[in-house]
Amino acid sequence: MREISYRQAIQEALWEEMGRDPEMLIFGEDIGLYGGAYAITKGMQEEFGPERVRDTPISEAGTVGIAAGASVVGARSVVEIMYIDFITLAMDQIVNQVAKMRYMFGGKVEVPLVLRTQGGAGRSSAAQHSQSLERWFLGVPGLKVVMPATPYDAKGLLKTAIRDSNPVIFIEHKLLYNTKGQVPSEEYTIPLGQAEVKKEGADLTIISYSRMLLYALEAANKLKEYGIDAEVLDLRSLQPLDRETLVASVKKTRCALVVEEGCKTGGVGAEISAILTENCFRGLKSPVRRVAGEDVPIPCSPVLEKAAIPSVDQIVRAALNSQKYQKQI
Amino acid sequence: MDPKVEKELYSMMLLIRRFEEKVLEVFSFGKLAGRMFHVCIGQEAVPTGVCSVLKPDDYITSTHRGHGHFIAKNADLKRMMAELYGKATGYCKGKGGSMHIADIELGHLGANGIVGGSFGIATGAAYASAFRRDKRVTVCFFGEGAANQGIFHESLNMAGLWKLPIVYVCENNFYALSTPLERSSATETLAERAAAYDMPGQVVDGMDVAAVRKAALEAVNRARAGEGPTLLECQTYRFYGHSRGDGSVYRTKEEEEFWKARCPVKTFGERLVAEGKLSLQEMEELEKDIEERLAEACAFADESPYPSLDSLYEDVFVEGSGN
Ligand SMILES: Cc1ncc(C[n+]2csc(CCOP(=O)(O)OP(=O)(O)O)c2C)c(N)n1
DSSP, X not given: OEEEEHHHHHHHHHHHHHHHOTTOEEEETTOSTTOOTTSSSTTHHHHHOTTTEEXXXXXXXXXXXXXXXXXXXXXXXXXXXXXXXXXXXXXXXXXXXXXXXXXXXXXXXXXXXXXXXXXXXXXXXXXXXXXXXXXXXXXXXXXXXXXXXXXXXXXXXXXXXXXXXXXXXXXXXTTTTTOEEEEOSSXXXXXXXXXXXXXXXXXXXXXXXXXXXXXXXXXXXXXXXXXXXXXXXXXXEEESOOHHHHHHHHHHHOOEEEEEEEESTTOHHHHHHHHHHHHHGXXXXXXXXXXXXXXXXXXXXXXXXXXXXXXXXXXXXXXXXXXXXXXXX | OOHHHHHHHHHHHHHHHHHHHHHXXXXXXXXXXXXXXXXXXXXXXXXXXXXXXXXXXXXXXXXXXXXXXXXXXXXXXXXXXXXXXXXXXXXXXXXXXXXXOOBGGGTXXXXXXXXXXXXXXXXXXXXXXXXXXXXXXXXXXXXXGGGGSHHHHHHHHHHHHHTOSEEEEEEEOSEETTEEXXXXXXXXXXXXXXXXXXXXXXXXXXXXXXXXXXXXXXXXXXXXXXXXXXXXXXXXXXXXXXXXXOOOTTSOHHHHHHHHTXXXXXXXXXXXXXXXXXXXXXXXXXXXXXXXXXXXHHHHHHHSOOOOGGGGGTTSSOTTTTO
């Protein structure tokens, strides 16, 4: 084990997989000499050449289409979409082509494509550079959606995503790149669709993923002061979703809180909450609660931006409310 | 050209230059909201020349590198600076910031954080003008990098097809972030793409404000006369990195020096002085006046309050509409 950053973990996964599969390609804007907007592909073009690490024009739709075409004929591809906000330009390719090809063609093709991108707020980058759009892809059968919170998961999950024969949307968080964590020096992969209990607890389950997982852990720590023993669950992959672990945890704690950065309406929390209601209704001691972003575009001004996304305090308060609710009954 | 106009062009370019320098300065003091500031230092001749031939109610759309466009469209510097500070008194109440500044009353339909995001908006404004026969012209500013988005082709095709009153002004600074034009465009110039959309396309010296103004005047007149769109490719250069923190490793020092020697503000100023149209004293007075205006703008922004938390929920929808 050594301590490396989330950024380094992603870099290692890409370098290792490029070395492993000589036909693998990477496409993206400014990923060559410049090394990418978040410096993920630094040095890769020099190492693997400009054909395998391809700088593209600002043409997200065309680039995703081209990478999909290359993948379908066997050249496993990764596309870096600089901000998830720009994935909108490629939505036809993703939703109508990539996601459905295999099914429409009766299982005749494989689309080993990874769309790597980063989302999230926190840098006053305003409405078109701060969104959390993962929710959109959950309703599109045929796509996998992975959102790691730690360096260890980022590396292991990205390697698996690249080796997967299905299209995967791999969403990083811009504020996680400099976070650090323990990562083995040896080769490892992590299967997609396995949630992880990050902290065991008895009183309630806080369910989260990506950057909000760090908030959830902090909140769990604070909750100790109130005598509340929270379990914290990292979903890691939203599609496939690890329903078993999710349901088992909530059956145990009988109380659940879902935390996500994106806005509340139509969010991931709505889906999780429905699953929990379907599966744990009788055991629940209080309604499943959601802490999520406000239903507004992300504003530029730092004071407003901060108020638009969840805070640790909000999570603590929601957890306390759930506990109070139980006592009232 | 009328010497009065020439002076105005010079003073506008100087204002944009000094504004951008002020932005970099106050940014370094941590005053601004966020870190995405794309200054247009080196490119001042393009917004200045183009907007100098527009009427107050003509429309423009802008880009992430848009401070110059807005200033040239007569933005109030105080409200503009306040927006960059993320303050409630800003043009967009602090919600938009540098990349999303807009003012419909000034005909400014918005900067954009999405490269290529305004082709459709601009073309639609021109469509409405054609339909209403209101004689307004729309100018769509964009960087050469944006010309590789699908919507560039879709919009120019429709504008050419329907002969819309619009001028597409490409600010070709030869780099889209780190990517040079020759590695992103199959054609050597953007202007030659105009042929595909049945509109005139012209390469313009974007470091020469007089040349920009002349080309823009012809294109705007054509548009106003109902003769259809034009694509102007103004060749220019950004003297700084793409945004703060970009060390421009993808360009050579020689290339940068070559372009800096052609600085649009300096060369035009020197020309006016040499031709006896502007005295050194007038130049100094201009500098002083601009310095004062910018100091006032910053003071205003500084003293303005941040938006109230209630405002977070305002402006998502038009209240009371749809009932
Ligand atoms: C759809 C989209 N893709 C990528 C980006 C990231 N990005 C911002 S500016 C820029 C370069 C734009 O180049 P150009 O249009 O030539 O304008 P310039 O910056 O040179 O003024 C890129 C790639 C973006 N904002 N939007």
